[in-house]
Amino acid sequence: MEFAAFTARADDIDAEAADLAKTALVRDLFAAAGDDLSVVARFVQGRVFPAWDSTTLDIGPSLCYEAIARAAGQNVTAAAVEDRLAEMGEIGDVAASFDFGGQRGLAAFGSGGQSNLTVEGVDEALRALAAASGSGSQDRKLDTLFGLFNRCSPAEARYLARLVLAEMRIGVGEGTVRDAIAEAFLADAADAAAVRDDDADDEQVTAARERRDTAIETVERALQVSNDYGRVAVIARDEGETGLDAVQLEVGRPVQAMLAQAGTVLDALDAWGDVAVETKFDGARVQVHYDGGSENGEGDTDVSLFSRNMEDVTDALPEVVEFVEREVDVPVILDGEVVAVDDDGSPLPFQEILRRFRRKHDVDRMRDEVTVELRAFDCLHVDGDDLLAESVTDRHDRLTDLLGETDAVSNLLLTEDAEEIEAYEAEALDAGHEGIMLKNPDAPYSPGKRGKNWLKRKPDVETLDLVVTGAEWGEGRRATFLGTFLVSARVEESEDAEFRTLGKVATGITDERLAELTERLEPDIVAESGTQVDLRPTTVFEVGYEEIQQSPTYSSGYALRFPRFVEVREDKTPETADTLERVERLAEQQ
């Protein structure tokens, strides 16, 4: 395909505002792309390389301005290009505003005022440019880019500049490309697309939409698995649905990470009954690919580690590479978090992992300063089996089969009991983790999706300022601390400060804080029975919660679900703490 033909269609796509009509134009472009289909499917999104490939062109804006300036002629400097950019606001428009290649339409172009650039030629040139490395590589990049601009018509220059800086600005996102692939090459979607434009009756339109949606899902799955729009477009055209269904994960090619939404324990229990609960590790997401140790040439590591953005971070994390090589002997793709830990394996603050995560220099020196470890929580592939469609629990079983029940694997609790979740959360927070994740135990792994199947437990929106009226001594290593605090609301009308109990708070308090609180509250103990103590009301806690429930357990007639310690309200006294009336009001508003 001529590059000029591609850019003319890009202009048409840009000019079309309606989503469906835009998709139809992209579909027609794909249908006309012939041998260049895979490149066109990427270029249309401003990509030269597939998403799984972390190769970059490594062309910064200034190199691009310099190349444009050179192609624009002797009197134009990079500074002048920048000035024009400040005026016009967008590099494509700037590139299109210059007269490249001397006598446009004569010597520089072939017959008919066309440049002789092809989509394939531009792709090859850009790939060669990306591969340039070592001394003088920036100069070679500049030369190649200058050569390309020098041959461009204004419309071509507009899109070349945008392609090089990875933003096409024609309003074509991943969804448009996916739908266009389905419409161009899968019979069901094409047929459905035709129906939607007609004056068909509702039933026909619904049936057509369903056929189109099914076809789109087929494309979507193949895209999720391969992360390669070009390859999927070609498979859809040449092998149809059967070919797309056969697309498999490939070890070494990262998959988009599944993401979480904020949610509550009660949301999770309501929606799924059983909940898979895990620690939320406070580190950096990492996807581990290991080819099982097959022969792959001298000294090459066969473990690759990718960040959440699919950037290759293998060299920064040698401990994780060594761990995988030591513990695993089959091909795998694992999902997890890499955390910084102290000598006991306890988690260190998030800032510490940032000192290691993308590091390119001094890795060995930093390795001595900050120790990192893998915490795997999911398993996408083991020894030839793709597991994306399996449930959370089955995938986790495969993970423990692989690595055993060690610190390197999340400890998954399957429960329908809110109190068990509360206890799990308390333990996770005590151990210094960020919190908990709640997962639908039956859910598949949906790459790139921020769906409702993974919830990160939401911080409490509403808090109450409650008086501490009792406590319990802890157990084991915490036997000398007050560990659980009974919190109460003030009865507004009461003459002599009356308080009604509302719940027990044990979650969200570090050991250090417990020691402080014990020291502070011990003088207030007025009665003791077993591990339980009554306290003179002096101290106000800010307490978070998920829900207020009617309950006979406490004297207020209410109970807080998932109460959590937030802070001591040093600025409040029991007289200014929240009242039972406020609690009642909040309970009604839920």
Ligand SMILES: Nc1ncnc2c1ncn2[C@@H]1O[C@H](COP(=O)(O)OP(=O)(O)OP(=O)(O)O)[C@@H](O)[C@H]1O
């Ligand atoms: N057990 C776990 N299961 C899934 N994700 C976990 C787990 N432990 C830690 N995580 C991390 O939690 C992230 C989701 O939580 P969070 O939303 O706080 O992450 P973020 O990157 O700060 O924000 P966001 O994902 O909303 O952009 C995951 O991407 C993963 O890195």
